[in-house]
Amino acid sequence: MDLLNLDVTEPPAPRTRSKLLIVDSSDTNRCALKAALGELEHEIVEAASTSEAISAISFHKVDLVLIDSVAPELGGAEFCRMLKKATATQFLPVFVIAPCEDIDNEVRAIEAGADEFLTHPVHPRAVRARIQASLRHKAMIDSLDHSETVLFSLAQSVEERDPSLGQHCQRLALMAAAMGVNLGLPPQEVLALQRGGYLHDIGKVAVPDYILFKPGPLTPEEWEIMKSHAQRGERICSSMRSLAPVLPIIRHHHERWDGAGYPDRLKGEEIPLLARILQLADIYDALTTARPYKPAFSSEEAAQIIRSEAERGWRDPKLVIMFCDLLPMFRTHTPPDVSRISLNALAESIERYRKTPGSIQRSSAQRSSDELKRVSGL
Numbered sequence: 541m542d543l544l545n546l547d548v549t550e551p552p553a554p555r556t557r558s559k560l561l562i563v564d565s566s567d568t569n570r571c572a573l574k575a576a577l578g579e580l581e582h583e584i585v586e587a588a589s590t591s592e593a594i595s596a597i598s599f600h601k602v603d604l605v606l607i608d609s610v611a612p613e614l615g616g617a618e619f620c621r622m623l624k625k626a627t628a629t630q631f632l633p634v635f636v637i638a639p640c641e642d643i644d645n646e647v648r649a650i651e652a653g654a655d656e657f658l659t660h661p662v663h664p665r666a667v668r669a670r671i672q673a674s675l676r677h678k679a680m681i682d683s684l685d686h687s688e689t690v691l692f693s694l695a696q697s698v699e700e701r702d703p704s705l706g707q708h709c710q711r712l713a714l715m716a717a718a719m720g721v722n723l724g725l726p727p728q729e730v731l732a733l734q735r736g737g738y739l740h741d742i743g744k745v746a747v748p749d750y751i752l753f754k755p756g757p758l759t760p761e762e763w764e765i766m767k768s769h770a771q772r773g774e775r776i777c778s779s780m781r782s783l784a785p786v787l788p789i790i791r792h793h794h795e796r797w798d799g800a801g802y803p804d805r806l807k808g809e810e811i812p813l814l815a816r817i818l819q820l821a822d823i824y825d826a827l828t829t830a831r832p833y834k835p836a837f838s839s840e841e842a843a844q845i846i847r848s849e850a851e852r853g854w855r856d857p858k859l860v861i862m863f864c865d866l867l868p869m870f871r872t873h874t875p876p877d878v879s880r881i882s883l884n885a886l887a888e889s890i891e892r893y894r895k896t897p898g899s900i901q902r903s904s905a906q907r908s909s910d911e912l913k914r915v916s917g918l
């Protein structure tokens with residue numbers, strides 16, 4: 541899933557010529573529907589019963605199904621339920637069409653997972669618009685890599701376990717990507733940073749709640765389990781080749797510049813740059829967010845703590861300076877939807893920000909909010 545280029549304001553267009561399957565035992569009904577859909581110039585496949593429809597779906601690459609609510613054998617609702625249960629067809633849009641308004645029929649169809657419930661006679665313009673909307677949605681789902689989608693959902697579920705995190709991953713993705721652009725990293729590394737924002741703690745899915753949310757200090761054994769989230773996360777994502785650039789971030793985001801971190805006690809520049817970048821964003825966000833055991837530090841206080849950690853040899857000193865220079869861009873409580881960020885918008889915003897003299901000193905909330913809006917391209 542290409543988060544940087546995923547523009548939710550412009551959903552992907554459906555294939556210019558999609559395949560629509562009409563399932564109805566009545567020739568007259570099928571002809572009427574075909575006439576109504578004529579202007580769309582999609583390919584129409586016909587079936588007179590649900591068993592014919594199953595053959596048609598497996599033979600043709602059907603993009604949408606329009607089925608009569610009383611189609612022979614299974615009927616529209618039951619056929620729809622069957623399609624929605626099967627992995628291969630769960631995202632195939634299904635429109636159930638009934639001979640007349642009938643609330644019981646409608647409820648049955650919707651409960652079976654139907655995307656639309658229509659009644660005869662269908663209004664040609666309305667049905668065409670609904671078909672196009674469903675095909676656009678399907679095109680977007682088709683464009684996602686299923687396994688990646690599952691992983692990102694898993695990462696989100698980790699975040700949702702802890703309500704105090706809020707939109708932690710989203711903020712991290714934004715900050716890390718902005719740092720990457722500011723450092724002039726190539727787009728694929730910026731994308732890795734953005735994905736790392738979401739996936740870095742995915743290994744916590746294997747850490748039990750009694751450890752993750754323990755109010756007091758962890759025992760040495762519990763601490764070992766907690767620390768294992770870095771390697772576990774790497775293992776979870778390692779089967780996906782497209783996530784290879786993100787693996788060093790996941791594994792090494794808790795290393796320390798002086799070699800006292802985990803899991804590999806890497807030191808200085810042995811720690812992958814992308815992991816060092818994400819770590820600073822992670823620390824800053826943890827400091828500036830209220831948690832059950834601590835209040836939120838101000839941005840200035842957080843920057844001071846990070847600078848003092850660099851002086852103690854814990855963090856990359858050059859990176860800390862660059863990060864603190866960028867901080868006025870991040871000061872906001874309403875992070876934008878990262879899926880809307882375009883790499884170009886991010887780069888242009890940082891370029892403008894760099895050219896603004898005295899930007900570090902001018903840190904009013906309004907200015908920060910404006911900057912972030914520009915970063916997000918909103």
Ligand SMILES: [Fe+2]
Pocket residue numbers: 740741769793794
């Ligand atoms: Fe972590």
